[in-house]
Amino acid sequence: MTLRVKDLKVYYQTLRGDVHALDGVSFDLADGEIMGLAGESGCGKTTLGKSLIRLDGRMRHVGGTIELNGAEVPITDERAMNPLRYHEISLIPQYAMSALNPTRKIGRMINELLRARGVRPSKVADELRRRLELVGLDPDVLNRFPIELSGGMKQRVVMVMATLLDPSLLIADEATSALDVSTQRSVAESMVEFRDRGFVKSMIFVTHDISLVYQMADTVMVMYAGQVAEKGPASTIINDPQHPYTKMLIGALPEVGSTTTEARLEGIPGTPPGLLKPPTGCRFKERCPIASEECDETPPLVEIDTGHWAACWKTGR
């Protein structure tokens, strides 16, 4: 078991009170698993990704534990987290394209990063070149400035950089969202290849695009309003979802081949609840077509099938 998150609660501090961005998130991530983390904006998926590596000033850890390879991750302790970062847990940020320093050549930037983490650049230089070639980049990019690379190339550079020290866990936050479809496909495929070659042990792939998740992830976790709605194998979540939110979300996606004249898709009425004062009970009940009285109680996340978890009173009956 690589990663085990138990009842994680992270709140954002604001002048009007705490925003309950993560409210009791629990899940396991196995060795070699690529987990797609999907959900609408504001559901807490980016917050979850960030919580695993660094809490920023506004984020407050309220409860819950994170375990990586059997050892607890000291998420609240900046200093104790430092040796873990980049070596064990690595991140591809949401705007990876702007994560590169525009005033440094790529090679120099990578060397600076390595030295800052206490690694001699010469030790990994050959590996760096090999991996750049693997993702289809000429090692010559090391002598170039970020402005000279296209969006897809920059994304691949950041990916190679983030995985250079073979971390146990890679968090890719919307890593391919800004790319064109054909570039998106090649970047997504090289991420899977990195996992297959063991450069990263397991990966959390945060995205809002469920169809992309289906292409590359082994499991999918769907979040809603700071909580886990459903987690299961990718094909089960796409073809046989159990949580009403997942069902409606997948029903609202137009596919290549569907048109308005044949069948109109339906959106989900209403908006997600505000997380400043989250509603009691099931957070989806206001928008849920099958909600009833029992939904006033918070549904627990239960395993309804092997490896398939859902938080809804109506599932499994």
Next chain:
Amino acid sequence: MLELSHVHKVYRVGAFGAGTMRAVRDVSLVVRPGEVVSLIGESGSGKSTLGKMVLGLTKPTQGTITFEGNDVTRLRGFGAKKEYYRHVQGVFQDPFSSFNPIFKADRVFEMIRTSYFPAISDAAWRAKVLDVVGTVRLDPDNVLNKYPHQLSGGQLQRLLIARALLLDIRLLVADEIISMLDASTRIDVLNLLADLKERGLGILFVTHDLSLGNYVSDRSVILRKGAIAEMGPTRRVFENPLHPYSRHLLSCVPQLHRTWAEVDAELAANPPEDVELPTVAEGDDSAPLVEAEEGHFVGIDQR
């Protein structure tokens, strides 16, 4: 209704504008009333430039754009442009930057009133606003008299469409209008476009997302490097892509029920028939189209 004929756009690039870049190359297309035409392309394909030229935000270098018989590029003077915008409006990608955050969101309606309907009475105007807000399926109590930050992206985007509907609009240029929206609200805006189409509105739908372009449009135009790669009825373009670039693009779209490997295997098992692509001589800037089947055109292959 809207007709583009051999439109080119050349941008000056580099230091002192020494170099040139052809962003749009010899594009001809037609949008009829009650028809949604999707302009699909990756970044740099010239799709947004085309939208901007139709809206008169930038001028074509060569070629004509006519709207109901009038040449749009030759509109001179404030009055003529204002009349044009009475019939043609655009909605853009980011709804949050389309509103001024220090004013209430329905100020965009008031601005239409002061410039286009100065003589209308308060009661009549209120009825008109309520009518268009209802048309975009928003609840007036929820959206009027609110600041932009109090509304969701989907609500703001629909308010902008409502604003366009206040005018006697015949053509809507929708430039990536749903790229910023969540999956659950996206479909509402798309369904709204389908409703407007039934009322006889022509829509130029600019998008990079093939499945969205496919969902609403009657005809699709796939652009590559400024030139049309393929154009035809949406169903034919998606079921029987003829241009190698469209095939490549379609095989890269993440699909919900088929993996990339399955798509590739299927493509390898039934290789599509090849069509003869038109060719142009070196240095020729035109981009001819060949009609492969009725109404279904393929363009040149650019390397």
